[in-house]
Ligand SMILES: NC(=O)C1=CN([C@@H]2O[C@H](COP(=O)(O)OP(=O)(O)OC[C@H]3O[C@@H](n4cnc5c(N)ncnc54)[C@H](OP(=O)(O)O)[C@@H]3O)[C@@H](O)[C@H]2O)C=CC1
């Protein structure tokens with residue numbers, strides 16, 4: 104890996120401002136999903152080291168939260184500047200461990216940095232209230248205070264931005280953090296730690312516990328009473344498990360879990376715009392985002408035309424390794440991910456779906472799968488219920504608006520949804536009827552640091568980013584001042 108600044112490449116965990124090995128010196132391999140090449144052996148930590156990280160975060164909490172919001176903001180701003188100054192190196196590390204094409208990785212670094220910049224600004228706006236009193240001799244006031252030590256467990260699909268979207272508001276609020284990055288992608292988390300240290304984040308405020316025994320690290324993070332909030336992005340199965348584990352110490356929870364996003368194309372849609380939106384939403388990060396369109400619902404009158412246009416565009420997509428030039432689709436993260444796409448395709452085809460394009464592992468082999476479009480997909484197929492998390496666009500057919508809404512909401516998930524229409528009445532009706540935390544209307548890309556990201560139903564709890572994001576890391580304290588008449 105040829106970096107402009109080789110010191111960004113770290114393989115030891117970062118606890119209390121020091122780079123550390125696991126107590127037993129164990130390591131685990133981080134590989135490039137494009138070719139299986141070993142990139143690094145990274146320190147594999149366990150329960151004892153996790154506890155030390157929590158204790159470091161606890162010890163430094165009083166000093167960090169005592170700093171003025173302006174002082175914390177200045178440090179975060181320097182961290183943002185350093186991330187952007189090192190965008191190219193960070194993007195390369197990210198692409199090699201995660202697989203997304205370099206331009207997408209550059210985009211993720213800028214997106215990730217934007218949360219640090221945004222919360223550096225929001226740090227200064229954690230206002231309380233003065234509540235009109237119900238008694239003449241009392242004054243009622245609220246203040247906001249940092250919740251305490253935060254644990255963040257992050258996924259491999261956004262190795263940078265899922266950390267900054269949690270750590271930015273936590274640090275801005277005055278919390279300290281222990282991050283456990285996904286075992287597939289710890290190098291991006293460690294590179295962020297190098298820059299945090301350089302920016303002046305004090306020791307113990309940002310800790311990174313690397314490891315490949317997630318249940319041990321997660322067990323300690325959810326058990327330890329000093330951890331007051333757990334922020335998790337990942338699968339619904341693990342989110343539910345962590346929720347149970349947090350019950351014992353009643354931690355506050357932020358959960359960004361799975362989705363099953365509908366992408367609806369009505370008869371009156373601008374079809375070319377809908378195709379562009381579908382490409383962006385479905386195939387971003389090779390289909391591996393929780394807000395990726397999972398079910399494309401297309402109205403009868405435009406079904407064939409949309410299918411043809413989408414398939415033509417998908418056939419043009421270049422597939423390859425992240426660093427191999429003009430590619431739009433990288434490898435999937437691992438062989439399990441490839442197997443899930445293949446299972447969804449096989450199940451759909453066995454029940455009558457038609458492959459319009461793709462439908463097979465890519466000739467490049469390994470973790471590459473062809474970008475795929477399936478037609479005649481129906482509700483009894485696996486793709487209707489499960490998140491594929493891969494480059495598969497299944498086209499369902501519907502007759503009218505009521506059926507579209509019924510199909511869209513026929514899922515336990517409620518993260519993102521998208522629809523294309525030019526009828527303003529329909530736009531309002533559908534936007535209000537859809538059960539999702541985020542709705543893209545004539546738009547396939549909805550993520551930005553200034554808007555609230557999060558889901559309803561089994562897609563999670565809380566909102567990240569935006570003016571609401573800071574509150575999730577703060578407690579409201581009510582102060583009742585009495586005795587004013589004496
Ligand atoms: N909402 C989203 O953005 C994401 C959704 N997913 C969905 O989940 C599916 C499976 O992906 P997968 O990577 O297995 O997702 P997981 O939920 O298993 O992993 C996400 C994070 O949780 C950690 N983790 C796993 N098990 C535990 C545990 N028992 N205690 C504490 N932490 C734990 C992982 O660590 P480790 O890496 O060490 O196992 C990782 O850091 C995907 O196909 C996709 O459908 C996946 C990733 C992100």
Ligand SMILES: O=C(O)CCCC(=O)O
Nearest residue numbers: 260261336392393394550
């Ligand atoms: O898949 C995820 O969990 C992260 C969503 C990426 C985004 O913020 O758009």
